[in-house]
Structure formats: structure tokens, C-alpha cells
Amino acid sequence: MIPNSDKLSAYLHYFFASYLPEHRAVSPHTRLSYKQTFVQALRYWKQRYPACLDPNLNQLGVEFWLDFLSHLERDLHNSAATRNTRLAAVKSFFKMVALLQPRFQSQSRQILLLPMKRTSRWPLDYLDKAEVDALFAGVGTQTQDGYRDLCILRTLYNTGARASELCALRLVDLDLYQKQVLLYGKGRKGRTVPLWDSTLAFLRTYLKSERRAPKPSDSQFLFINQRRTRLTRSGLYSLGKQYLAKARAQAPTLQTKRLHPVMSGATPQPAICCWPESISP
Numbered sequence: 001m002i003p004n005s006d007k008l009s010a011y012l013h014y015f016f017a018s019y020l021p022e023h024r025a026v027s028p029h030t031r032l033s034y035k036q037t038f039v040q041a042l043r044y045w046k047q048r049y050p051a052c053l054d055p056n057l058n059q060l061g062v063e064f065w066l067d068f069l070s071h072l073e074r075d076l077h078n079s080a081a082t083r084n085t086r087l088a089a090v091k092s093f094f095k096m097v098a099l100l101q102p103r104f105q106s107q108s109r110q111i112l113l114l115p116m117k118r119t120s121r122w123p124l125d126y127l128d129k130a131e132v133d134a135l136f137a138g139v140g141t142q143t144q145d146g147y148r149d150l151c152i153l154r155t156l157y158n159t160g161a162r163a164s165e166l167c168a169l170r171l172v173d174l175d176l177y178q179k180q181v182l183l184y185g186k187g188r189k190g191r192t193v194p195l196w197d198s199t200l201a202f203l204r205t206y207l208k209s210e211r212r213a214p215k216p217s218d219s220q221f222l223f224i225n226q227r228r229t230r231l232t233r234s235g236l237y238s239l240g241k242q243y244l245a246k247a248r249a250q251a252p253t254l255q256t257k258r259l260h261p262v263m264s265g266a267t268p269q270p271a272i273c274c275w276p277e278s279i280s281p
Contacts (some may be wrong), residue, residue, distance in 0.1 A: 002100055006056045011097060012038060019096050027188065029164060037089035039075070044068050057097060062110045065090055069114075070180040080119040087114060125257035131247065132157060134254075138246030145226065149239050151202045152223055152231070158199040159183065171207075171220040176200060238256045 003010035016035065020026045021077050026034075045064075065087075072086060074076040091112050098108035127135065139150040156166060164182045173182040195203075214224045221230035228273060248254045 006058065007054050008042075008057060008060065009054050011057065011093070011100075014100075015093055015096055018090075024092075033085060034092065036088040037086045038093075040086070041068055041090070044071050057101075057104055058107065059151070061107060062114065065111060065114060072171055080117045084119070087116060090114075104191060108219075114127045127254075127257075129252045131254055134251035135243055135247040137250065138243050144210050144212055147202075147206060148212070148223060149243070151206045151210075152236070152239070153243065154199050155181075158196055159193045162195075163236050167221075167223070167231045167233055167236060170220045171222055172220070172223060174203065 003014050016031060019033050020034065044067075045055060045060075046095075049055070053061075069083050070086060072083050073080070078086075091114070093110040094104075094111045098105045098112075127200050136150065136153060139153065141150055142147040152166065155161065155169075159166075159181060161169075161183050162185065165185055168184060169181070173184075175181065179197075179200060180192050181195055182190055182192050212224045212226075212228060214221065214230075215228045218224065218229045223231040225231050225235050244254070
């Protein structure tokens, strides 16, 4: 039901319970990110106005949001990219507010004009073939988890999948006969990526004998963790850092490389450069 109160809490409930999942169909990951934005915003509001814990919408004008964005960078030491992510959540919320309540349209338009901050991007290094070989060699395949980890790294190497894309892979997305996999990226946009014969051989063995029996709720996912649930991004970051540390001992050139975040524990993106099948391990 559309809120009949001007309280922020009423609109946040509608935003997360109805608007985002039913009318926007945004992903759970996006909803979680948006929730974090408003958790931080409400925490900041309470610091400034402890006597008013549930503000009205008309109290949350441009001035407050500019101060909040500065607070993220100055006090919480968030990057400009994180600031922009938080601002995107705020704008999405006020687009909804303007749609539901015409009397807030002027305020919402002002907030929608808040500028994104320019960010600098530094060039990323990549792993050459010898370094990838060292990475794979550091994975022990005597256990189910080790064999799974090698399949994960080889699939990343083959497809260039983002961390979130790889963790979301389902059994139905993998076509062993057509030698391809369907990945769902940002905005739930799907793309089909061919699989090398070497990758397929490892995945077939993994599915036949090395895949841990999942809990019923996660049985559709390809990669299963020790808790018998789907692999998480934090789990992927952890294993990526673990094997990268081992590879550095065998490939000293890795010591000076600035690698992609999925191998160093930051934001989800493709991890390892993709090589033609003719030179794949």
C-alpha cells in the first residue's frame, strides 16, 4: 500500500518491500546496497538530530544529502566511487517519492540534480600465462574443495566472469554439449560465453564426483561451499587471495603487479585475463 504518512520510515518500507522488487525488479544485491545507503544516512541523521529519530521527507532536502555525501568521504573514508553508489540509491528513492506524491516533486527534482563525483581509474595489470600456470599449480586437488577451487579459477580464466556472475551460476546455465555458459551481468543482462575443452573436462569431473551435496535451497547453483550453500563473493575473494599468495612464491613477477579487485578482495569484476583456447593450460 502506498504510504499515507510523510515519515521517511513509511516510504522506506514501501521502497524496499514493494517498489524495488515488484515494480523495478532489481536484484537482491542492489537492494542490499540500497539498504546500506539508508542505514548510513539514518545513522548520520541521528548524530545530527538525536531528538528526531524518524524525520519527515520534507526535512531531507539537498543540504542534508550534500552533507551526508561529504560525511561518507570525510569521516567514513569512503571512496568517490562508493559516494556515487550511495547517491544512486538516494536518487532512486526520490524518483519513487516524486512518482507517488506530487507535493514532493520539487524537492525530488533538486535531489535528482545532485552531481556524481568524477573518479580516477588506475590501469590494472593482468596475469600472463606463466603466472596463471603458477596460480593453478598452487591448488591441491586431493579434496573436494581443492578440485572445486581449481574449477572456479579455470572458469574465471576462461570466461572473464565477474565475481557476482560466477557465484550466481546455476546448473541450467552450463551447457556441456554446446560448450558454453550463460552469464548474467549487471542489469540482469545475459551473455553466452564459449568454454574451452580443458575447462569442460574439469567441470564434468567436478559435477560427476567432486561437487559437494548442496542444501535443497541452493541445489540449483553450480559452485557449493563448505556450508553446502552457494558460493559467496566473500568466499571467492578469500580463495582468490589464498591462491594468489601461493602463486607469488612461484612467480615473483606477481609481487609488483596491481591486480584486479576480485584477486585482492575488493569489488566484484573479472579477475584473470582471457587467453585464446590454443594457449590455454
